[in-house]
Amino acid sequence: MEHIVRKAFWDHEKEEQWLNEMAAKGWALTGYSWCKYVFEETPKNEYVYRIEFLDNLPAHPESGEYIAFLEENGIEHVASYTRWIYLRKKAAEGEFELYTDIGSKIKHYEKINTFWTTLALAEFAVCLVEIVIGLNQSGRLFILNLVLSCMLAIMGILLLGLGIRIRKKIRRLHQEKAIRE
Numbered sequence: 541m542e543h544i545v546r547k548a549f550w551d552h553e554k555e556e557q558w559l560n561e562m563a564a565k566g567w568a569l570t571g572y573s574w575c576k577y578v579f580e581e582t583p584k585n586e587y588v589y590r591i592e593f594l595d596n597l598p599a600h601p602e603s604g605e606y607i608a609f610l611e612e613n614g615i616e617h618v619a620s621y622t623r624w625i626y627l628r629k630k631a632a633e634g635e636f637e638l639y640t641d642i643g644s645k646i647k648h649y650e651k652i653n654t655f656w657t658t659l660a661l662a663e664f665a666v667c668l669v670e671i672v673i674g675l676n677q678s679g680r681l682f683i684l685n686l687v688l689s690c691m692l693a694i695m696g697i698l699l700l701g702l703g704i705r706i707r708k709k710i711r712r713l714h715q716e717k718a719i720r721e
Contacts, residue, residue, distance in 0.1 A: 572619035663696030
């Protein structure tokens with residue numbers, strides 16, 4: 541039986557936790573597209589899920605090699621969305637961690653931070669363009685450009701806000717790495 545859930549996440553760790561909670565209830569992820577999760581009924585706790593942000597799109601040869609390597613090691617590639625991939629492993633096969641050392645965790649979070657920061661800067665750049673265009677307009681077009689600029693600025697601020705937690709995590713990991721060395 542197929543079960544579809546429409547849900548949005550901005551935090552991949554919370555999304556991963558939710559997927560594992562769904563697996564604990566007997567729902568295995570079989571597909572994903574923007575904010576749409578497709579599940580099938582399975583035995584409870586059959587799978588453990590992880591989400592990873594790739595350096596390149598999944599169709600890129602390097603990503604393809606990496607995904608093939610994961611699959612050779614018993615990790616199933618369930619779905620992809622842009623550079624995010626959804627992975628699972630049978631829970632009976634033991635622990636499933638993608639990042640086992642501090643350095644790889646730092647690299648993972650830095651990739652995600654760069655992604656959110658780049659999106660935020662793009663929003664601010666388009667906002668500035670809209671402001672400049674709006675200054676050359678009058679009447680309704682000026683107001684439209686002003687409203688659009690405000691929306692873009694708010695989106696940029698929200699995207700930067702998403703990165704705050706990740707930047708804190710990176711800082712803590714760097715501190716932990718310094719203590720261990």
